Amino acid sequence: MAKRKRKLPKETIEAVVDGLREISDVFYFHEHESGTEGDSDDYFYEVSYTEPEDVEVAVAEFASELLNKKMITKKGSKAPSFSDVFEQIFGSDHDLTAKAQYFEGLVSEYEGYVSLEDMRAAKQVIDSMISTLSAEVKRGEDQSGKLF
């Protein structure tokens, strides 16, 4: 069965894209040399990268902005999760909601730690969500201002 396409205001999509860009900007991966001077065998590259708490708070800011603009609502008395935001806006069966759930899994810390591999993958997920939505905004510019 074909998925039902929702019609959403362009302003909502743009607010989501702007928020996702801010989350994307939180990610950094800095490669630097490490080791003992004088012994080339001991040199290796280390990567310092985004900490899970940076992403945690960036996602909260993103959802807060949408809550304040009344584009989404609270989940009962609780704060919505990242995937709740997409479920509310696009629906539970939308690809973006599935990507948001995958993102949550990647950045969920365990022992205060998220692996470099998962953090890189999380950044890619966010960037692909931005690309999908930006393309929709562009496609919808010639239309009535309603997207999806």
Add this chain to the structure above:
Amino acid sequence: VENYSKVVALWERSLIEEQLDRYSLEQSMTEIIVFGSRSAGVSGVHSDLDVLCVGRTRAKRKTPKLDLICIRSEECLSPEWLGSELGFHVAQYGIWLKGEPWWAKSAFAAPEAVRRKRRRIAKLTENVVSSWAKLHPVFRQRFSTTLRRELQRLDFLLKNVAVPPTPILDRDWTAGVFNCDMLVESAQLRSGAHKLVRLVAMAHSTLPSNVAQNPALQEFAE
């Protein structure tokens, strides 16, 4: 025994709901352990199922209903695992659905687990304080609760006691088992300590009402 049966039923339901291949999972894993609020019998209606699998591969999968962590068998013997917060918790509260708790008696709270917890508290405090004005009241509430729970977990680790599931932390907090000032003191924060004290103190004095509405916290919104 009653809880064991419940936990087995939940695991079997999760395998179906998450479309996991039971046969290949059970073949490749030497231990399957349910931990957290479900194993301790203190879960709520929205609690997920926490499962640790020990076997050939390292992986994790988190969905609203299942939090699955897979580690390699050799890791169970490592000081990093035995001394970790999660390893210690699983050893104390885990229910083994497959395999035996052969490593559980060697688990403890290593200094590294304490260091990691202090780092997380410091970093989260710093970020929450600097973003306070942008956060919706529900997120202010959430982070106040998160910080309070993390301080409680640190307190357990410092005492070399396994951290209990979250519902037990909440119950003990409401019952006044924890001393707010001592918890904050034990975090040994280099910066932002004052603001953290305020945040946690507010969470303590206003529970179960809404922390975010407390006028004393308006300082962060300015």
